[in-house]
Amino acid sequence: MLRRVRDVIQQMACPDPVLVLAPLGVGGHVDHVLVRTAAERSGARVGYYSDFPYNQRHPAVPAFVRRNGLVEARWSLLIEAKPDLIRAYRTQARALFAGDVIPIVPEVYYVPAGPGNRPERIT
Numbered sequence: 001m002l003r004r005v006r007d008v009i010q011q012m013a014c015p016d017p018v019l020v021l022a023p024l025g026v027g028g029h030v031d032h033v034l035v036r037t038a039a040e041r042s043g044a045r046v047g048y049y050s051d052f053p054y055n056q057r058h059p060a061v062p063a064f065v066r067r068n069g070l071v072e073a074r075w076s077l078l079i080e081a082k083p084d085l086i087r088a089y090r091t092q093a094r095a096l097f098a099g100d101v102i103p104i105v106p107e108v109y110y111v112p113a114g115p116g117n118r119p120e121r122i123t
Helices: 002-012 030-041 062-067 079-087 090-096
Strands: 020-023 046-049 070-075 107-112
Touching: 002 020, 002 030, 020 030, 030 046, 062 070, 079 090
Parallel strands: 020 046
Antiparallel strands: 046 107, 070 107
8 A cells, every 4th residue: 555655646746846745644643654654755855744633732753854854834824714624524523623622723844954945934
């Protein structure tokens, strides 16, 4: 399965500079970790989103972040719309957010560091 997912990522990543966005696997969910591992092994340039809401209880794995030379970037623009968008996934929202309380927090990404690519925190 890992090889098949990796192959799909390689096929979708065009030869132009592209950033593949994959889950960071925060919280250790098997399907997220599988995609993260396949993306890491694909040879593509990969950025990772920190899995919400699991990132509210679990940190990113420092060794993974270091090994991939990633830096944290936060996106806070328009996040007030986030709870309504999450509620559209009814079964997920009910299971993940007791009492329908969805925290409004920035999106967190981990992207490759490099010359000219030192993301600023967007608040």
